[in-house]
Amino acid sequence: MHPAVFIGAAVSLGCLFALQEWISSRFWNYQIHLGLLLQAWGVQYFIWGVICWVIWWKLNPQINNATLRTMLTFFLPLSIAVGVFEEMIWILIFPTLPHGRPPMPYWRRLAFVLDGEMIDNIVLFWCAFFLFRGLGYYQRFREKERAESQLQSQLVQAQMRALRMQLNPHFLFNTMNGISSLMRSDVQAADLMLEQLSRLLRITLHRGEAQFITLSDEMEFIEMYLAMQDRRFAGRVRQQMSIDPHLHDAIVPTMILQPIVENAYAHGLSKLNSEGLLHIEATADGSRLCLSVTNNGLGLHLTPPNGKSKGVGLTNVQDRLRMHYGDNHSFSITEIKNNTVQVIVTLPLQLSERPIEKSTRYGVS
Amino acid sequence: MIQAVLADDEVLARQKLRQLLREIPEIEVAGEGATAAETIDLVRATKPDLLFLDVRMPDMDGFDIVGELSNGSQSLPCIIFTTAYDRYALRAFEINAVDYLLKPFTLERFRAATERALQQIKAKQQNPHAHAAKSQNGSPYTTRIVFKSKGRILFLPVSEICWIGAEENYVRICTQSETHLLRETMAHLEEKLDPSTFLRVHRSSIVNLQYVKEVRPEVDGEYGVLLNNGQKISMSRSYRSRIKYWLDR
Numbered sequence: 001m002h003p004a005v006f007i008g009a010a011v012s013l014g015c016l017f018a019l020q021e022w023i024s025s026r027f028w029n030y031q032i033h034l035g036l037l038l039q040a041w042g043v044q045y046f047i048w049g050v051i052c053w054v055i056w057w058k059l060n061p062q063i064n065n066a067t068l069r070t071m072l073t074f075f076l077p078l079s080i081a082v083g084v085f086e087e088m089i090w091i092l093i094f095p096t097l098p099h100g101r102p103p104m105p106y107w108r109r110l111a112f113v114l115d116g117e118m119i120d121n122i123v124l125f126w127c128a129f130f131l132f133r134g135l136g137y138y139q140r141f142r143e144k145e146r147a148e149s150q151l152q153s154q155l156v157q158a159q160m161r162a163l164r165m166q167l168n169p170h171f172l173f174n175t176m177n178g179i180s181s182l183m184r185s186d187v188q189a190a191d192l193m194l195e196q197l198s199r200l201l202r203i204t205l206h207r208g209e210a211q212f213i214t215l216s217d218e219m220e221f222i223e224m225y226l227a228m229q230d231r232r233f234a235g236r237v238r239q240q241m242s243i244d245p246h247l248h249d250a251i252v253p254t255m256i257l258q259p260i261v262e263n264a265y266a267h268g269l270s271k272l273n274s275e276g277l278l279h280i281e282a283t284a285d286g287s288r289l290c291l292s293v294t295n296n297g298l299g300l301h302l303t304p305p306n307g308k309s310k311g312v313g314l315t316n317v318q319d320r321l322r323m324h325y326g327d328n329h330s331f332s333i334t335e336i337k338n339n340t341v342q343v344i345v346t347l348p349l350q351l352s353e354r355p356i357e358k359s360t361r362y363g364v365s
Numbered sequence: 366m367i368q369a370v371l372a373d374d375e376v377l378a379r380q381k382l383r384q385l386l387r388e389i390p391e392i393e394v395a396g397e398g399a400t401a402a403e404t405i406d407l408v409r410a411t412k413p414d415l416l417f418l419d420v421r422m423p424d425m426d427g428f429d430i431v432g433e434l435s436n437g438s439q440s441l442p443c444i445i446f447t448t449a450y451d452r453y454a455l456r457a458f459e460i461n462a463v464d465y466l467l468k469p470f471t472l473e474r475f476r477a478a479t480e481r482a483l484q485q486i487k488a489k490q491q492n493p494h495a496h497a498a499k500s501q502n503g504s505p506y507t508t509r510i511v512f513k514s515k516g517r518i519l520f521l522p523v524s525e526i527c528w529i530g531a532e533e534n535y536v537r538i539c540t541q542s543e544t545h546l547l548r549e550t551m552a553h554l555e556e557k558l559d560p561s562t563f564l565r566v567h568r569s570s571i572v573n574l575q576y577v578k579e580v581r582p583e584v585d586g587e588y589g590v591l592l593n594n595g596q597k598i599s600m601s602r603s604y605r606s607r608i609k610y611w612l613d614r
Contacts, residue, residue, distance in 0.1 A: 191471055198469055202467070203515075203516045224515050360510065
């Protein structure tokens, strides 16, 4: 801390004491000049301010770590020495004091003043001592609190990252398995799927570890994923998408829809031989964004929604929603009519301020 | 017969190009280069029409090769980049490469790239001093757009765009086979495109007249534009005068 803080605080305290003494002198009918009082008290406390600052500056670590033994063997003698030292300086500055007594030699005056003020001085010293110690505790406490909250947020970040990264390999291996099976029957199709997978990976790499993206980016990914699934299911599933154009820039957690769509295929659409229908919709309802994925298939009776059968994907989606939005979101999975399942996610609607894409250029050749 | 040179430091990559080129009878492989130096010598010796070029070569990158070749007296071949990196796409676009194939690419994608290269080579052979159409301020209208979409880089000739629809802060560019969402404004696109081909028929749509099958009056005195692929685009009253002019042509 700046020395002005110590000196300013100490001198103000001194002036208050001076004022108090002046008022009491009026009360008890003895005459003493306010100017002189202010000088005497002001200087006394100015010296204390300097002393406190020096102690803070030089001894703060020792004060904070002092054991009872150090207090007795080092600080107690120090407090006496400082008390005496302060009075020695003060007496030098004011040769006419103590007030209303015949002139005395220096040592007599020192003895006189110490007699009256030694205990005050020691108390003052120890007040400063414990104040500094308290401040030290407080600072350490704040430091710890900050470190803890930082750790907490890092932990949450790490958990989110882990959850987000859990999805990539999961999805990757499934697709590779698809390619591996196509290789034996249809080289062209396997080649195409490999290219599609590379494109998906490229997009994923570009996103890095971003936790949030725009809905248009999420849908770009979904469209590619759907193109791949369409190839796998050879047109058995009709895919419909209706995205309100106002929502292209809405901010959503990365890979929030992909696991839901994957789930729709894995537990519903893959069980059908024809007439599959998958409908993805994004609408806004006031300040809420509502995403829904509807598919037909088997319904929910074979796959209890809260049972163990819920895949890694949906659990992951719910965990991430809870982490990002707390109670400010909803997730539901219901059988809306016979054998048709609908997943609805609602989130707070936020729009991103996306700049115009820099990678688009126009040219003539 | 069109001559092509394949430049890639990886044997398997060159092999793949060779295999895919077997499907395209108009193109004959004149030679293969595994390093930049080899490629430069080969291009100078064989004067190919088409060069398949990897960006990352052990001794120089693909752009250095292009730079080296343009210092020579002969004209540059058409260039198709083949690379695993997407970060050089804009540079490739700026040096007028025909296409930019990201590895791994499929036969279809490869076909589309070579198709464009063949068109360009034929056009150059027929009319070596052709110029693009000029806009009012003297700068030529754009003939192709580069953008990233769905994990690919597209050097899309505007002639392949059927129509463009506005979606709030985005535009949706529709070709015969797919649609792409771009962060662009209709107004900006409209001024880039040649108005003799691209017509604004609605506040939120621009059509490419090459793909318009017919314009038919609707029941309520409005008009609808019918595209070759069967898609219908409505037209607003305020834009009808433009289409009238076109109908009377």
